[in-house]
Amino acid sequence: MKKRKSIVLIGMPGAGKSTLGVLLAKELALDFVDTDVLIQAREEKTLQEIMAESGYLNLRAIEGEVIAAAHLPSHVIATGGSAVYSEEGMANLKELGTIVFLECSAEELRRRIHNYESRGIAKAPGQTFEALFAERQALYREYADITVGCDGLTMQQALDQLLSQLPSRPQNGGRAP
Numbered sequence: 387m388k389k390r391k392s393i394v395l396i397g398m399p400g401a402g403k404s405t406l407g408v409l410l411a412k413e414l415a416l417d418f419v420d421t422d423v424l425i426q427a428r429e430e431k432t433l434q435e436i437m438a439e440s441g442y443l444n445l446r447a448i449e450g451e452v453i454a455a456a457h458l459p460s461h462v463i464a465t466g467g468s469a470v471y472s473e474e475g476m477a478n479l480k481e482l483g484t485i486v487f488l489e490c491s492a493e494e495l496r497r498r499i500h501n502y503e504s505r506g507i508a509k510a511p512g513q514t515f516e517a518l519f520a521e522r523q524a525l526y527r528e529y530a531d532i533t534v535g536c537d538g539l540t541m542q543q544a545l546d547q548l549l550s551q552l553p554s555r556p557q558n559g560g561r562a563p
């Protein structure tokens with residue numbers, strides 16, 4: 387079977403990378419992988435356990451290794467929100483395909499996420515949501531090939547918006563690098 391370019395979803399926790407990623411993979415007949423699951427399987431620990439045992443910087447380091455080593459053509463790849471801290475990892479993902487930033491405002495994310503402190507976000511202790519949002523926003527923008535604004539959209543509307551912004555199928559359907 388021909389290898390196709392992958393689609394890589396980046397964005398803040400709660401932006402919809404994992405949930406929309408599955409729907410997108412089904413729509414495009416691609417495989418789906420969530421790099422959070424790859425990390426957990428490699429470490430045989432949950433993300434929360436990794437952070438509790440060795441800290442958020444170690445989780446980011448492991449995430450960087452996992453995404454730098456990922457060989458995943460013809461996939462929709464949902465990353466964790468902290469993937470953008472790894473330059474090497476993002477370079478590899480960019481080689482695999484199109485990077486899509488699911489952009490939500492801080493207000494929208496606040497409406498979706500009610501467990502900011504306990505969700506296992508890889509952030510410095512005490513860092514506020516607003517500070518983390520600002521720090522990350524710059525990185526998501528830097529890496530994005532496409533930005534999909536998700537505020538106020540239902541899941542289906544966000545999926546439709548994403549599909550309409552993707553490069554057309556013939557461009558998508560070339561051989562993977």
Ligand SMILES: Nc1ncnc2c1ncn2[C@@H]1O[C@H](COP(=O)(O)OP(=O)(O)O)[C@@H](O)[C@H]1O
Binds near residue numbers: 398
């Ligand atoms: N338009 C939307 N698109 C994606 N998720 C949405 C939307 N509206 C509400 N949600 C909710 O936001 C959450 C997104 O979570 P998730 O997919 O795990 O995000 P991420 O993987 O980016 O952290 C889910 O609980 C989902 O039901």
Ligand SMILES: O=C(O)C1=C[C@@H](OP(=O)(O)O)[C@@H](O)[C@H](O)C1
Binds near residue numbers: 465
């Ligand atoms: O943004 C973050 O720091 C993180 C986001 C999580 O993934 P989601 O973005 O899919 O929630 C997960 O990788 C980990 O808990 C760290």
Ligand SMILES: [Mg+2]
Binds near residue numbers: 404420422465
């Ligand atoms: Mg996720």
